């Protein structure tokens with residue numbers, strides 16, 4: 001069976017890479033793109049894609065679903081749009097594979113309920129790169145033995161959300177095995193607000209944004225006379241595509257919402 005795939009955010013940094021990956025994947029057909037420009041055009045009319053890419057661009061998701069009947073919607077848009085897209089897809093029995101970050105806890109909860117009640121599979125993956133998944137798994141394991149930990153995530157300066165979805169997910173996984181604890185000196189004071197980073201159950205998350213970066217993270221553990229650093233680097237967006245294609249296949253086999261690829265591999 002060929003999986004009919006639509007991509008929201010197809011003109012973006014991740015979306016355009018996903019267009020290439022899905023178009024070249026046997027067993028998948030790219031049937032439509034959603035973006036908020038170029039309605040009625042096909043992707044092949046845009047300079048960034050090969051002219052033979054005859055895939056219609058929609059600006060309205062409901063219309064896209066009605067016309068093109070995708071099995072899967074890959075969302076690579078932005079924190080403002082992703083929740084509505086995912087909900088809309090689930091309500092129309094289209095299975096979302098979501099890479100976009102920036103969900104609130106209540107949005108995740110609501111989508112989980114919707115996915116389970118409608119028995120429509122959904123994968124929300126803050127990071128599709130296998131190395132990043134392993135970094136998170138190893139960090140969770142290390143935190144059982146070294147509970148003093150800080151996260152430094154580093155990204156390109158076009159990124160909208162901070163901390164990154166990966167930084168947040170790493171902190172959530174560590175919190176599953178670590179009791180909440182305040183780190184640093186009990187009387188420490190910030191003389192410039194934010195100097196100690198964001199506080200997640202006493203764990204500090206620091207967000208660096210610079211041109212030249214793609215997506216990088218260090219999880220640093222301190223112990224008596226020792227330090228452990230677990231680091232992952234994505235040097236390009238191809239690094240995420242194996243995970244994207246894996247999720248498109250996997251989402252066809254599940255009937256609930258999976259948050260994080262570490263739950264599937």
Ligand SMILES: NC(=O)C1=CN([C@@H]2O[C@H](COP(=O)(O)OP(=O)(O)OC[C@H]3O[C@@H](n4cnc5c(N)ncnc54)[C@H](O)[C@@H]3O)[C@@H](O)[C@H]2O)C=CC1
Nearest residue numbers: 009011012013014035036076077081099100101126127128
């Ligand atoms: N899960 C993962 O492994 C990864 C996730 N990301 C996430 O993917 C998202 C996209 O990242 P980039 O590609 O760097 O961003 P980008 O800004 O390059 O692309 C976003 C695209 O979405 C489109 N868009 C925005 N609102 C829309 C709407 N309402 N309807 C349709 N299209 C809309 C924009 O026109 C643009 O083409 C971000 O949330 C980022 O954090 C990025 C890299 C890896």
Ligand SMILES: O=C(O)C1=N[C@H](C(=O)O)C[C@H](O)C1
Nearest residue numbers: 101126127159164165166215
């Ligand atoms: O915006 C990005 O680029 C990335 N976003 C995701 C995140 O917020 O963790 C995944 C990856 O780090 C790249």
